[in-house]
Amino acid sequence: MKRLLTIGFDADDTLWHNERFYRLTEARFAEFLADFAEAGHLTERLLQAEKRNLGKYGFGIKGFTLSMIETAIEVTDGQVPASTIRDILDAGREMLDHPVETLPYAHEALEALAGRYRLVMITKGDLFDQERKLAASGLGDYFDAVEIVSDKSRGTYQRIFAAQGEGPDHAMMIGNSLKSDVIPAIEAGSWGVFVPHDLTWAHEYADEPRTEPRFRKITHLGEIEAILEEIG
Incomplete structure (x- = not known):
């Protein structure tokens, strides 16, 4: 596999x-x-x-x-x-009603990965607002599934990656929050890729799990291909 x-x-x-x-x-x-x-x-x-x-x-x-x-x-x-x-x-x-402005390399990264991997958007927040932003972003067609959740925990990733793939061991989570996107995904058994953003809500701060073998850090989504080549 x-x-x-x-x-x-x-x-x-x-x-x-x-x-x-x-x-x-x-x-x-x-x-x-x-x-x-x-x-x-x-x-x-x-x-x-x-x-x-x-x-x-x-x-x-x-x-x-x-x-x-x-x-x-x-x-x-x-x-x-x-x-x-x-x-x-x-x-x-x-x-x-605020406009949606995608981050650098978001379109390019998703376009390159679509079809090669099963892509799942996993986000917290209000259902209507997140659906609005996804539609306005122009990124929706790249995703095989969208999961809008009340919180992100180890159990969240275990459930989603079991339902949307072959389990956490064969999955990766990419996000700007160490607390919500990276650490619990690694705890679930997945790869966790940290993409820092200039602005981060204080509630989402956490220390980088640098000793975890499945932790990676990139400066922008354009670097995700190098991580994938390394993992194989």
């Missing part, structure tokens, strides 16, 4: 830009509440709210927007103006 049969790709900040829109909205959020708290404090409180709410709202813009509203209520002791809540909701809606 061929050593590698299935390749999973993360979507946000691996195939297309995403975190930049969160950072821009965070800056606007700080402006909305400038009379109540300084920007650094707001960012810290917002991150705490996001982490606290992941189990209830999941990943994505809708949960982020609700966490902004919750933070605004907290830092103003319940005195946040209704107009500010409206501004936050408008900012969230604008995020849901």
Whole structure:
């Protein structure tokens, strides 16, 4: 049997830009509440709210927007103006309409791999928003399957690579998050390829598993062919 049969790709900040829109909205959020708290404090409180709410709202813009509203209520002791809540909701809606800009080599890499491997997009986030971005990206036809999940864990990759291939041992996961894309995939028995992005959400930080034999790191998707040749 061929050593590698299935390749999973993360979507946000691996195939297309995403975190930049969160950072821009965070800056606007700080402006909305400038009379109540300084920007650094707001960012810290917002991150705490996001982490606290992941189990209830999941990943994505809708949960982020609700966490902004919750933070605004907290830092103003319940005195946040209704107009500010409206501004936050408008900012969230604008995020849901943001344009999709693919990252360098995304099209070229997928085109080169399609047909040679079973390609699976594995992403967290809101179902409607992720489907919208995939359609707008022009990358959808390259994938044999799309998995939009609530979280990414060892069990997630074991399940997906068993259903979409010959199991984790014959699969690879490529993404910009060590915590979500790389480490749990390696724990499941797959190869994990780290493609760093300039902007990464603080919740996704983790140390590189450099001693793991199935860990690889590349600077952009154009280097994936060299990894595949090495693995064989």
